[in-house]
Amino acid sequence: MKSQEIRQQFLDFFQSKGHLIVPSAPIVLKDDPTLMFNNSGMAQFKEYFLGNAVPKSKRIADTQKCLRVSGKHNDLEEVGIDTYHHTMFEMLGNWSFGDYFKKDAIHWAWELLTEVYKIDKDILYVTVFEGSKEENVPFDQEAWDIWKTLISEDRILLGNKKDNFWEMGDQGPCGPCSEIHVDIRSAEEKAKTPGKELVNADHPHVVEIWNNVFMEFNRKADGSLEKLPAQHVDTGMGFERLCMVLQGVQSNYDTDVFMPLIQKIESVTGKQYTIKAANEAEEKTNIAIRVIADHVRAVAFAIADGQLPSNTGAGYVIRRILRRAIRYGFTFLETKEAFIYQLVDTLASQMGASFPEIVSQKALVMNVIKEEENSFLRTLDQGLQLLDNVVKGTEGNEVSGNKAFELYDTFGFPKDLTALILKEKGMAYNEADFDKAMFEQKTRSRAASEVSTDDWTILTEGNTETFVGYDLLVNEVKIT
Ligand code: ATP
Ligand code: MG
Ligand code: MG
Ligand code: MG
Numbered sequence: 001m002k003s004q005e006i007r008q009q010f011l012d013f014f015q016s017k018g019h020l021i022v023p024s025a026p027i028v029l030k031d032d033p034t035l036m037f038n039n040s041g042m043a044q045f046k047e048y049f050l051g052n053a054v055p056k057s058k059r060i061a062d063t064q065k066c067l068r069v070s071g072k073h074n075d076l077e078e079v080g081i082d083t084y085h086h087t088m089f090e091m092l093g094n095w096s097f098g099d100y101f102k103k104d105a106i107h108w109a110w111e112l113l114t115e116v117y118k119i120d121k122d123i124l125y126v127t128v129f130e131g132s133k134e135e136n137v138p139f140d141q142e143a144w145d146i147w148k149t150l151i152s153e154d155r156i157l158l159g160n161k162k163d164n165f166w167e168m169g170d171q172g173p174c175g176p177c178s179e180i181h182v183d184i185r186s187a188e189e190k191a192k193t194p195g196k197e198l199v200n201a202d203h204p205h206v207v208e209i210w211n212n213v214f215m216e217f218n219r220k221a222d223g224s225l226e227k228l229p230a231q232h233v234d235t236g237m238g239f240e241r242l243c244m245v246l247q248g249v250q251s252n253y254d255t256d257v258f259m260p261l262i263q264k265i266e267s268v269t270g271k272q273y274t275i276k277a278a279n280e281a282e283e284k285t286n287i288a289i290r291v292i293a294d295h296v297r298a299v300a301f302a303i304a305d306g307q308l309p310s311n312t313g314a315g316y317v318i319r320r321i322l323r324r325a326i327r328y329g330f331t332f333l334e335t336k337e338a339f340i341y342q343l344v345d346t347l348a349s350q351m352g353a354s355f356p357e358i359v360s361q362k363a364l365v366m367n368v369i370k371e372e373e374n375s376f377l378r379t380l381d382q383g384l385q386l387l388d389n390v391v392k393g394t395e396g397n398e399v400s401g402n403k404a405f406e407l408y409d410t411f412g413f414p415k416d417l418t419a420l421i422l423k424e425k426g427m428a429y430n431e432a433d434f435d436k437a438m439f440e441q442k443t444r445s446r447a448a449s450e451v452s453t454d455d456w457t458i459l460t461e462g463n464t465e466t467f468v469g470y471d472l473l474v475n476e477v478k479i480t
Contacts, residue, residue, distance in 0.1 A: 003239075003255060003256050006239070014094045021061055024063055024065045024355070027307075028067075035071065037070065040064070041064040041095075042213075045234075048232075049097075061094040061095070067298055067302070075087065079294050080294060083250075083290070087294055092242070093236045095233060096232055097232055105233045106212065113210075125156075125157055125206075128144045128156055128176070129164040129165055129176035129178075130158035130159060137217075171220065173215045173218055178214070179208050180209055180212075181209065182206070185205040207241055209237055209245065212234075215231060240255060253290050254275060257350075260349075260350050261350075264346045265292055265293060268339045287328070288331070289333070291328040295321050295324060295340075296325060300365050304365055326372075327417055330380055337377070338377065341365075341373060344362060344366045379413070387422075390407075391422075399428070403429070408434075409441060
């Protein structure tokens with residue numbers, strides 16, 4: 001089944017259960033001081049759970065563009081190294097705002113996975129919150145009793161507070177979760193270890209696909225819990241992981257979500273992606289290709305949503321992601337010229353039907369990426385030579401923080417990049433000295449009353465026939 005159909009079937013299924021289908025909110029949040037990027041499906045509905053706004057429908061479903069590269073959820077370091085965490089990914093979700101609760105949510109999740117998508121029950125595990133005495137939160141007996149009518153009890157596992165209890169913050173709505181995990185290991189692998197031991201253990205073939213959160217409590221300022229007057233459901237399923245399962249492959253990158261991008265990278269760079277790397281050199285090439293295929297999506301969608309790369313805030317995060325991709329290409333695929341921008345075409349033809357902004361903003365996205373690539377490739381070349389000299393002039397394995405800062409300040413070398421290059425040589429830089437130099441520089445620039453330029457590009461109707469701009473899109477999505 002093609003990814004396009006998989007996404008559509010999810011939405012059709014929940015529409016048939018009375019859900020209103022809404023568009024994804026932009027990946028970049030403009031007005032939320034607590035969050036830079038949308039990192040889950042529920043972010044755009046936060047106000048409903050807090051009771052500050054009333055939803056247009058009590059049942060909603062969508063696919064949300066998410067980015068997990070900062071704050072509470074930061075998967076950046078895993079991306080490309082593993083095969084199932086992305087920077088940008090789609091989270092399929094269904095919500096009940098004071099309407100249905102555990103019974104329907106669990107039954108529908110199960111119906112969708114086992115009857116519509118026809119996933120074999122014997123590769124699924126589910127988890128239920130075990131309860132916590134210190135926190136005075138009970139075991140989720142209700143979820144257990146519902147699950148045991150659907151799946152054999154030896155496939156229901158107990159989960160701890162970290163994995164199976166969701167809280168918005170120190171106070172406010174919270175409740176237990178039930179997760180669904182898949183075990184897609186080969187028969188040979190399965191013979192070695194029972195699947196249940198690998199749930200939540202970072203195994204690439206025993207992965208979490210769907211989280212169902214049941215918001216039933218309110219945590220008060222004194223830490224105690226009270227039952228919420230209206231109970232809510234918030235679910236999130238990783239789309240790329242679901243595609244991996246349904247397409248019978250063992251990595252998100254082997255699905256049709258990523259394969260066209262990977263093929264394009266292969267044809268432009270002349271390097272080859274191997275489904276199973278035979279040696280370290282192949283694995284390095286694979287990682288670089290995965291990093292680029294992943295990062296171009298994050299960067300392209302962020303730019304299409306109005307966030308240009310820059311030196312501050314969200315723009316800086318986007319710039320860093322793009323530079324990470326450029327650097328992996330430069331180092332491991334030997335790409336000395338801009339090429340990542342060419343992938344946007346592939347991305348647009350593949351994702352455009354579900355996310356028209358990537359088509360209408362294609363020219364802008366390509367131009368911005370190409371320019372960033374050109375300028376960073378120039379600095380990379382100079383910076384790497386400089387870093388090489390610094391390393392040669394260093395005794396021991398600690399590079400001075402001031403030198404690292406100079407690279408950052410003069411050559412646009414992000415500190416994580418310097419750290420990464422040094423790490424490969426078994427070295428590091430002095431972080432305290434780096435931070436001190438950074439602080440001093442900030443003080444200097446503040447004194448010079450430097451004004452940071454505007455990072456936002458407001459997309460208007462003039463830019464496109466179909467995309468009506470960031471602000472309008474936000475309003476359209478606000479279904480109050
Ligand atoms: P994991 O434990 O695998 O890191 P999570 O528990 O952090 O996932 P949730 O916050 O529960 O994830 O998000 C709901 C779903 O979104 C997950 O079940 C998973 O399928 C998917 N997901 C989470 N993070 C990522 C990511 N970085 N890339 C791709 N899919 C993800
Ligand atoms: Mg996670
Ligand atoms: Mg998890
Ligand atoms: Mg989870």
